[in-house]
Amino acid sequence: MQTKDNVLIFGELLLRLSSAAEHFIASDQAVSIYPGGSEANVAASLGQWGIPVSYLSCVPDNPLTSNVLSYLEELNVDISKTIKAEGRLGLYFLLSANGLSSGEVVYDRKHSSFSNLKPGTIDWNEVMKGHTWFHWTAITPALSEHAALLCQEALQAARANNLTISVDLNYRSRLWDYGKEPIAVMPGLVDHCDVIMGNIWAANKMLGTSINSSVGRHTSVDDLRMEAAKCATEIFDLFPRCKHIAQTFRFMDQPTHNLFHGTYHNREGHYHSPVHETQRVVDRIGSGDAFMAGFIAALLSNAGGQKIAEYATNAGYRKLFVKGDFGNGTI
Template sequence: MSNPFENGSSKGSILSFGELLLRICPDAGGEWLHENQLPFFVGGAELNVATALALWGLPSAYFTALPDNALSTQILDYLQDKNVDTAPVYMGGDRIGLYYLTRGKDIKNNALIYDRANSAFAGLKPRQVDWDKVLNGVSWFHFSAICPAISQDVADVCVEVLEAASARNITISVDLNYRARLWQYGKQPIDVMPQLVKYADLIMGNIWAAERMLDIPVEPNVTESGQKSIYLKEAQKSSEAIIAQFPKCKAVANTFRFDAGEGINYYTALYDGDKLHSSKQYDTDKVVDKVGSGDCFMAGLIYGFYSKLSPLETLEFATSAAYQKLFIEGDATNKTVQQITNAIKL
């Protein structure tokens, strides 16, 4: 089948919507206290998508909220230098959110500490932003499950912007990235996500996130089997069920990233409404930084569909991009389209 987004609007900009966070990286032994050095990276799941797309030459714009101060001005200049259009950014609120992540660890364990309460983005309220202005010239809108996990107000803002984007026939993508430390405001993902996902044309995540957020069941013994063919069958079932439940959705992508000692086994699948495509498998016995690999996969999907690649070409590009991110320190990729394409397994 050809690209399911072929007839969609294109050639406008791709707007990524979400919270910018600074990642602060203490070492496990506390040496940072003696050295007076605390490395950091500019992060945020949706920003990682925006910077990847800009690096790959697409018209990439970013919406977040930042306090109106000198630090924000420096960050915006830095993003503009990376060719991210920051004109949509809302200036107001009190602070920039932070997350602390012990060097060399991933966000799944106790190495993660969020310090993002009362951030400018968390303070957004419905009817505060002029979405007509923000969405002007946009043909693709990207958000993730991190935004509605922050607060009821931000979840309401998500509904507002998705309605506005949908009314303008903008293609919408969502990453079902589950962050267990969020969702602290009395709602579970399942109470909120279906109302947002119904606007999406492209849904990315993994079968377990779809179960948790959309109530799409996963066979209980699938994890015990550990078999790729069984996981891929489950990906097909899950994708078909998602499309049946959310008829606007044209394609569903799933990642399979399994820890193997210090390394990782990685492959992905894309269901285009007709057929399940699966990627080559990538294995490594060492990784540098897992953060943002999923964001890089998401950016690769948007890149491929926006550039009218076929579903399989899109999947292989996105998978190679995500795999290479595992060897890059920081939240975002620095690999070019050429480097990613050259590294696709044959």
């Protein structure tokens, strides 16, 4: 997919450690290591689709980090914006091989190079030169109060430089541990955004939109789509700058069974993808990020509403069959 736009993505680079056994210790099974982080996952997909993309993070200067950054470069991601600093690379442990059983996540991100970033340390105007789009996620302001202030700084610069701004409302309850709830932080940040992706539950938690508490896996598809349209309408009312919204519905009944569908909304209408169902999931991790990447790509190509819904959903669904956090460029 060719485009004149250049996307800048900001977030923490992570390593994922996972094992087929749910007990790492006293297990003779090998532990797999994959590069990850929601924002890096989006960058990896866009790069493989031929969309100019730069990735900005802060990482330690060591051979392990160099290997990961080199891999991103192989996927056509510009990593020249990434900062090298003292600290460590953030980790997360997935207590299953692929998120198909319990999929419980344990984070080890404190005192990483990225978490040590402070407001005033990045020349945002310089970093944003040559870019037309800025993408961030709700994971970064969940890390600390100064990370939230760093996001505010970046978003103000993005608006001043006339970049389109997108956000993924990733909700990670275990990360919001510094005394503030998402609803106290996220609306002020999302107010800068042109493009919002998430789901009806994340929007309720982070933006204060209403939700029917009975809605879930066994709610009819038509009712889920109605709930998504209602949620989107509320978001448009709350955030006048927002022009595009996408939402996902992902349900897992059994380890390899997944239902996956999505919606797209603009101020003129509501659109939805078909429901995709599979009994052969390989790896659920990163499917939402692949959806986000597909959403950005479809918007950059000026696709129509129905095409946007289908393209983003297809990208997310295809990721279910790819090992690791990054997609493999299929759509």
